[in-house]
């Protein structure tokens with residue numbers, strides 16, 4: 001017999017967004033009648049621990065990005081997640097000839113940080129003040145006087161931009177990615193990045209919250225892959241691959257933008273054009289961290305080694321050593337990150353092909369005599385139908401209105417009867433300020449749960465106040481709009 005569940009609120013996905021929303025419903029709004037549906041056998045989603053050679057590693061989110069008042073920092077402390085400062089300035093530089101004795105790469109890094117980004121930030125501010133259209137990030141850098149010509153300049157730019165946003169500047173929004181730097185790194189009052197290495201996994205910030213939900217076991221359906229979401233003004237019916245149905249008054253869909261862009265889940269009726277446009281115009285970027293363990297350590301004690309490939313920008317450029325005192329001394333462990341096209345290609349390669357590519361670069365950096373790896377972990381996020389990439393990047397040409405449209409509820413919020421809103425959307429990809437980050441998932445989960453709880457209490461949003469503007473109001477309560485940035489130097493700026 002196919003199972004049928006009836007509930008007030010169904011939460012689709014048990015990543016950080018879904019778990020945070022569920023906890024807020026249960027503990028802050030006293031709504032106990034909800035069900036979480038998750039394809040995997042556990043909570044956490046893109047918080048995904050595994051191990052290599054006995055050392056815990058994270059193939060998904062890894063850094064608390066911005067400490068201070070970042071809610072992720074609070075969760076990491078609450079659940080005692082092991083972490084340490086990750087020093088992005090502790091770098092050894094290499095080029096096609098091995099160690100960069102001339103310091104050309106380091107010099108390019110300094111110029112990018114001290115000139116290009118400072119100028120670009122001023123130009124982006126001015127454009128916003130004047131209400132000028134957004135540009136792509138490459139254009140913004142160009143106006144700031146930065147034209148990357150040499151492999152050194154290209155590599156510096158790759159480290160500073162692609163290695164954070166997982167896409168090249170030309171594909172990315174200028175204004176929104178400048179804003180992202182500010183909101184995430186200065187907005188919380190402490191721009192540090194801390195790297196998580198915990199044997200229980202970074203997923204503890206989701207698991208810990210889930211464990212606080214009363215009777216969780218009765219409220220969560222694991223190993224259930226949603227195939228259809230049917231919505232109307234009267235409610236939502238969700239169907240899974242093994243024909244379980246969940247009938248609910250309200251649904252919160254937390255699937256990634258990548259999942260929404262694909263045809264893994266069918267909406268009935270199909271999504272309206274204004275929503276399809278918006279989803280299509282945002283980017284699900286790919287940030288692929290490859291972990292490699294060696295029989296011995298042939299590199300030195302710096303945290304990062306950056307390699308400027310003479311031919312291909314960003315090719316196996318950023319290497320991170322775990323074999324440092326504060327992480328895993330004696331581990332003989334390196335991590336290299338690929339993004340975008342280079343990641344898509346590597347995801348399609350065999351393990352041996354990826355090892356060969358790693359070794360060719362490492363031999364250029366450290367000489368022919370280095371040993372072959374003993375173990376490798378190769379995540380393939382883009383090929384995974386539950387994620388379809390790693391996190392949202394605000395693409396060039398995507399507008400704030402489209403961003404509103406991604407998170408807007410269905411049926412259409414402009415319908416005459418606001419009580420018809422039944423299907424809501426939240427996730428890192430619906431966050432205007434914190435897209436791509438755990439804090440985006442956390443804030444959006446909380447805010448969506450508040451909007452749904454209001455709606456369940458017959459205070460649905462009116463058509464003048466869309467879910468988005470309401471969430472902005474709620475956001476202010478949470479301090480999201482705080483505009484006093486304390487960060488100094490490079491990334492500081494002033495808002496009107």
Ligand SMILES: Cc1cc2nc3c(=O)[nH]c(=O)nc-3n(C[C@H](O)[C@H](O)[C@H](O)COP(=O)(O)OP(=O)(O)OC[C@H]3O[C@@H](n4cnc5c(N)ncnc54)[C@H](O)[C@@H]3O)c2cc1C
Nearest residue numbers: 013015016017039045046061062063226390427428437438
């Ligand atoms: C490689 C990588 C590195 C990252 N690095 C950082 C970092 O250092 N710092 C940082 O702040 N953020 C980082 N992020 C981003 C961060 O992980 C995300 O912002 C956050 O985890 C997203 O949470 P979410 O709940 O919105 O989405 P998800 O975690 O994707 O949750 C959605 C859930 O829905 C489930 N699901 C999907 N489809 C279906 C279906 N059809 N049926 C049922 N269930 C389904 C999924 O299994 C998943 O559990 C990184 C992400 C990745 C992948």
